[in-house]
Amino acid sequence: MRRSNPSIEVSGDADDRGSAALEFILVGLVLLVPIVYLIVALGMIQSQSLGTEAGARHIARAISQAESADDARRSANLVLESVVGEYGMDAATVDFSLACIPAGSVCPSAGATLVVTVRASVALPLVPPILGLDQVARIPVEATSAQKVSRTWGTP
Template identity: 45%
Template sequence: MRRAKSLTDLIRDERGSASLEFITAGLILLVPLVYLVIALAALQGGSLAATGAARQAARVFVLAEDFDQAAARVHDAVAVSLADFGLSTETADVAIRCNAGAGEACLARDEIVTVTVRVSVPLPLVPDVLDLDSAARVPVEATAVQRVSRFWSGD
């Protein structure tokens, strides 16, 4: 006949504890890894959004007839490019530079125009309750350069 196990025998019996330890350790390691992948995907999306916005803004700027039309087209191009990646234009900052200075002088033949777009990408899964809106954002910047055509007829 079998004798009943004592309390010390039950404590020493480790059958089934390996699977429990594996599941616990797996979850402890898996959760941060999944968050890291999600965060890196969000940052990559923000980087692609900034790059596309800068490229399109530079292209539409150099093809405009005048400076007012160029500024409106740049705003629209940046808004569309960022909206494709789920980012708002409120988090973006656009800077347009050229060798001739600013304004109408940028739209001269053979002028080189540089457009820089800075976007603040929010980290995923950060609740609004913590009031970490500015701390839970990563700035991403992209620059694009275009030359105004030497056949440009705007002047």
């Protein structure tokens, strides 16, 4: 005796057919676009953070190893230009400051501890320059490095 398979009935409206692909595309775009933007923005911020850290460290080392104040200033500017170019930083937003410990002494001086701070700001991607939004949508990054200057610094 041969048995036949019972027919399978599909419940639901015929209007729902094909909507899963549309929902997948819509939800995928709604979730994917912000995630990609976040990854790009965080990558840019991380790159600038690494650049400011490298700049602070190398400027402190260059100044502490220079032979005179003029040579220290020249070395610091060359290092800063190199770091700005290497990390693709906006040169207009990069600045560094120099302080010495103990305070009140001529900076740099023999035996002092140099404290170099490099500051920059990262423009968020895809922000239009309308109404100054590109200036508002900036993330500040900062790095500090300390370096001890030799007690024989500046002596011939």
